[in-house]
Amino acid sequence: MSPRMPRVRRARLSLLTAGTASLALLATACGGSGGGSSSAPKNFNYLSVTENTAIKAALTTLSEGACKAENKALPLKVETVPQASLDQKLQLLAGQDALPVQFAAGSAPALTNQLNKSGKIADLEKELKDRGVLDQIEPAAVSTVKALYDGKLAVLPFEYNIEGIFYNKKLFTANGLSQPATWDDLVAASAKLRSEGIQPFSASGQQGWPLTRLLSGYLYRTLGPDALKKVADGKAKLTDPEYVKAAEEIAALGKKGYFGKGLGSIDYDTAMNQFLNGKAAMFYMGSWALTNISDAKQNKVGAENVGFMPFPAVPGGKGKIDQYPSNVGLGVTLAKKSFDDKTGDWTACIAKNYGATVLKGQGAISGFKVNEEFEDANKVTADVRETIGASKQNVLWFEALFSTKATTVSQTNAASLVSGSMSPEKFMQTVQDALAAK
Numbered sequence: 001m002s003p004r005m006p007r008v009r010r011a012r013l014s015l016l017t018a019g020t021a022s023l024a025l026l027a028t029a030c031g032g033s034g035g036g037s038s039s040a041p042k043n044f045n046y047l048s049v050t051e052n053t054a055i056k057a058a059l060t061t062l063s064e065g066a067c068k069a070e071n072k073a074l075p076l077k078v079e080t081v082p083q084a085s086l087d088q089k090l091q092l093l094a095g096q097d098a099l100p101v102q103f104a105a106g107s108a109p110a111l112t113n114q115l116n117k118s119g120k121i122a123d124l125e126k127e128l129k130d131r132g133v134l135d136q137i138e139p140a141a142v143s144t145v146k147a148l149y150d151g152k153l154a155v156l157p158f159e160y161n162i163e164g165i166f167y168n169k170k171l172f173t174a175n176g177l178s179q180p181a182t183w184d185d186l187v188a189a190s191a192k193l194r195s196e197g198i199q200p201f202s203a204s205g206q207q208g209w210p211l212t213r214l215l216s217g218y219l220y221r222t223l224g225p226d227a228l229k230k231v232a233d234g235k236a237k238l239t240d241p242e243y244v245k246a247a248e249e250i251a252a253l254g255k256k257g258y259f260g261k262g263l264g265s266i267d268y269d270t271a272m273n274q275f276l277n278g279k280a281a282m283f284y285m286g287s288w289a290l291t292n293i294s295d296a297k298q299n300k301v302g303a304e305n306v307g308f309m310p311f312p313a314v315p316g317g318k319g320k321i322d323q324y325p326s327n328v329g330l331g332v333t334l335a336k337k338s339f340d341d342k343t344g345d346w347t348a349c350i351a352k353n354y355g356a357t358v359l360k361g362q363g364a365i366s367g368f369k370v371n372e373e374f375e376d377a378n379k380v381t382a383d384v385r386e387t388i389g390a391s392k393q394n395v396l397w398f399e400a401l402f403s404t405k406a407t408t409v410s411q412t413n414a415a416s417l418v419s420g421s422m423s424p425e426k427f428m429q430t431v432q433d434a435l436a437a438k
Helices: 023-030 054-064 068-073 083-095 109-117 124-130 139-148 169-174 183-195 209-223 227-232 241-255 268-276 287-293 341-362 379-390 404-419 424-436
Strands: 044-049 076-081 102-104 161-168 199-201 280-286 306-309 324-327 332-334
Touching: 044 054, 044 083, 044 341, 054 068, 054 076, 054 341, 068 341, 076 083, 083 109, 124 341, 139 324, 161 169, 161 287, 161 379, 169 306, 183 199, 183 241, 209 227, 209 241, 209 280, 209 324, 209 404, 241 404, 241 424, 268 280, 268 287, 280 287, 287 379, 306 379, 404 424
Parallel strands: 044 076, 044 102, 199 280
Antiparallel strands: 102 332, 161 280, 161 306, 161 324
16 A cells, blocks of 8 residues: 556555565564664665656656766666565565665555564664754655654655545536535535536546545544544444445445446546546545646646545534545655665755655655745646645545555455445445454
């Protein structure tokens, strides 16, 4: 549960799809002894996922520019695997004590937490602090990482995203609609659009997580920012009436046809293209989508016609509209065994220069500070950056604190919930059962 692009952003798939191998096997393979003795690497090896090209591109730019000296001492070398194979690959390498110098974190936080507990991951907070660059990570990004990884700075925020609803301002204006402030407003706007022959929402049912993000959005607005932590801690169940209510509300959107036809077969790129080609009025997504929105070749609507709004308020709910879901996309970490001075120099250079590099080169937002004057490519990017800077309290997403198994079950069945082939009660029961089985 990585990771915007022409395929750059399929990555949010980042923290999103679960791996296939067993964490129990990983624990056995890794043992509890730690990462072993230091082994000086010959290259700055980076293992990433095929679907994410953004980080590779930014690191390559750094290796040829700001981090040229560090690259000469320890050359960047990138290897990729399909995202679906990432967790299995990491577990295999961990069991062989052969993790690369730098690698994309596991699809679910649970895998990275296990690697960390097994002593396989470098103490990034200490290493960055020792090199005087810990302050180069935005505090909000540090907070989000620690919320995901047992209070540890276990990954670097090569991406930092808040989530909300991108919308087609032109379609809204043409149909007399303003930005919805409440859930009822959003449902009413969807009904109006549908009556005019416009598909209200675009979403990937194939990936599943864009749908469950709506579910967690409703839960956070009704029950407050600790809604899903209570489930993870066993203080509440997804089968409780107030949780099932959220599933009912999202399923109702699908029943009314607000996601169009064939939802279960729609992949991430298709959903993105539906919105960017003006075939859907709204698109719940993270700020990583700004890369696509800022690309005139992809965005036929025009970036100037795209707005960004938070998940709307639910009257009487305990949550607040300015509590944005956040994540670090394709989190990247470093192996303890190979972390030496050259690796540290590379990491420090990344901390100081990555933020500006990825923003200038791709219009993407990371969790690193931007140490250069920079004019945003468009208003929607400026609005999102301003929102991130002003955000006081962020929340996570539906599966963020789930086990790998429960994450898979949730995302696999999300399209069935929204298409009506699985009832809200059955969906929540199925995910709850998977949580109990962990």
